Amino acid sequence: MNLKQLSHMLSLSQTTVSRALNGYPEVNEETRRRVMDAAKRHGYRPNPSARRLATGKSGMIGYVLPTGAAVDIDPHFVEFLSGLGDYARAHELDLVLSPADADDEETTYRRIVANRQVDAVYLSSPRPADKRLALVNTLGIPFLVHGRSEGFDFDYPYLDIDNEGAFHEASRLLIQLGHKRLALINGNDRETFAIHRERGMRRALAASGLTLGERHIRSVAMTEENGYRAARRLLEEDERPTAIVCSSLIMALGVVRAVRDLGLAIPGDLSLVAHDDVFPWLRPENFPVPLSTTRSSIRLAGARVAERLAARISGLEEGARGEVWPVDLVVRGSVAGAPV
Template sequence: MNLKQLSQLLGLSQTTVSRALNGYPEVNAETRERVLDAVRRTGYRPNRAAQRLATGRAGSIGLVMPTAHGYPSDVHFGEFLAGLGDEAVRHDFHFVINPSHPDDEEATCKRLVASGNIDALFIAYMREKDPRVALLKSLSVPFIVHGRSIGIPTDYPYLDIDNTAAFHDATKLLIQLGHRRIALLNGPAHFAFAIRRKRGMAAALAESGLTLDETCVQHSPMTDEHGFSGMKRFLDLPEWPTAILCSSTVLALGAVRALNQAGLKIGSDVSLIAHDDVLPMLKPENFSVPLTTTRSSLRSAGSRIAKRLISRILKLEILPEQELWRAELIVRASTGPAPHRAGRANERSAG
């Protein structure tokens, strides 16, 4: 199907259909949605070269994907990418994904923008005093950051969840249940979300006159194996923690495996709370003991970021430049009152 046939099908002029597809503001939202719906039904694809000449736009969003030999893949990134795709397909936008060594991301961003193949740029995995922010602000394309850096002004477009509040609330719940020795299985220490989650936990403990024992903290990639090895290390401490906070349900999967191997009952011997990114293959309610979680959908965040970028590119609507989402605390069976005494894991292994 070509543009002429599509316009005849809709009973609209070719100019109106073309303007709707190219995001011209004078085409009302109802007409644009009608055209996009017909595009989805008929499989029509505009001539990208002609579209670019007419509008000066590439119809693409750029993403830099850090990767290198030995660098762990991340299921969380895949779920976020699915959310970006949900919104991008509604507007016939493409992705340009540029793999990059983690130490070369700034240069990769520059090359991606210089190529002229993208209209906007997205980055994630924010770090303390992240140098990519200044770079993005110096480039000629719109951008959005998923997360927020630490130690630099927050004067750039972002979408983030309130990681500090999420882990503060989770820790407070555990303290209210009588837990005093609480451990943390966290993401890599250089990521801003991990720093904020640890701060939120430490603040809640301090409010009750408690301190975070660094021997009860692990920073690692958020994988099942790291959750398992971290939990085993905690159980080998002279006084093991009665409660665990996990920065991902993937880490929690490994932690639960270690607790099961030790013969400990989740929710009574040890309480566990995980952050739930709403990963479709790892639902907290389907664990052997349903997990208490702080929940915020990565897919929804991806969709929102794509909506904001595309709206800015096509001048569809004015949306907030900065958004901080509150995570939802959902209490399930994995949290319960603190046991009367710790150390039984060692006693059991010795007996």
């Protein structure tokens, strides 16, 4: 059933039927009802390929997926996807993943824009002065950044959590508990979120006249193994830290293992706080010692990104609105006063 058949069957022109269906004003309300009715009754669905060719709109949102033998997709991605899907489903928005060589994402961005494959894209894990962001901004396709970049002379729309505030609060708590030697096990410090977290922590320390020594900060890919290694190096020092703030639950697994291996105890010898993106399959309250966390559901963020993207596509949202979500600090058994 296509438009031609439908319009013929209604003794109307394709123009009128098309307009009736798409809510244009220049059609009599009664005619519109007739058309709508017939369309529903016959299960008419406009052919998206044809519509796309005519309008240039695809009804899909895009994401360029960096791939390559050395590239690991962040496990957070799947949770984010869940959220995105939750919203997108209700609006029949599909998501197109365009795999790209991690060393040359530009080609792919250019391709999907030139081909008008998607109506909007979102970027994640931005770095300061991220090239992708500049590119997508000049290409003129609607976009939204999950996270933030820095160092541009233009503004852009984004959704981020208050990483700096979160780690500031976590650090402040630890300091108030008497800790003086804090350490940070961070994610890749070329990504903005990691920079913000470090900044938050330094700010809290500075406020109490403390500092974060070079040796007390590790910046690594967020795997269990890296968490372990980082923790061991930190804890085997002479003046070992009495509190660690850690950028992910997965790394925290490694930290816990290291603490055990060294015969230390949480929170007796070491207080630990980690950031929790809220995975259904790994929960901080189920750590050997329930883990204090800075918590923010990445899944909710995914849903919100989809929502805003949809709004941008339909023109409801414009401009460079930035949105920063507060982060909960959830205190559980893994923090205590500094050992004497």
